[in-house]
Amino acid sequence: MAEYSSLLSDLSDNITNEDLEQLKSACKEDIPEEQSNNITSSKEWFTYLEKNDKLAQDNMSYIEHIFEISRRPDLLTRVIEYRTTVLKISEDDEIDTKLTRIPSAKKYKDIIRQPSEDEIIKLAPPPKKV
Template sequence: MAEYRSLLEELAQNITAEDLEQLKSACREDIPSGEGDAIATGHHWFAFLERHSKLDRDNLSYIEHIFEISRRPDLLTKVVQYRTQVLKISEEDEVDTKLTRIPSAKKYKDIIRQPSEEEIIKLAPPPKKA
């Protein structure tokens, strides 16, 4: 449970006020009218989602979807890493059980990861002047 709380804390710290408005807009049909104003921080947003059974330590697919449509691949990647490293659910298991939108998560993971030594293009040194 500590890893889950740590994940939410890290995600909340990376959500600005502008991001929060975009996230709330992305899930507006799940926020009853009048309750949206009470969600003033990332922490409030996650608490709201937990209260309404949209989020718990074993069910992260809702926020994965919201991060994807809100164009936050950095946050989506953190959630996918939690799922594969902490919950020990491999990408193949995720596809098989349909717990996540893994095709898009794979796409974002490839964008963010650092290239290996073999993938780095080596340039030849410039020619020497005669």
């Protein structure tokens, strides 16, 4: 449970008020507008999601989806790391579990690492005008 609390704290520290509005907007189908207006911090947002069974220590798929559609690969990466190290759900297990969204995990995995020298495409200089 300590790792889960630590993860939520870390995520909260990296969500600005502007980010929070974007995340709440991404959840508008699941959070009624009057409830959404009462959420003023990322901690309150996480608490709301927990109370409404959208987030749990062993179920991160909803926020993975929200971070993906909100274009926050940095936050998504932290959730994926938690899932693989704390929950011990490896890539091979992802296919058999409902705890994750496979496309998001696989899509962002390669973004995180830097390409090797062989993977970098070098372009030829533009042709000289005559």
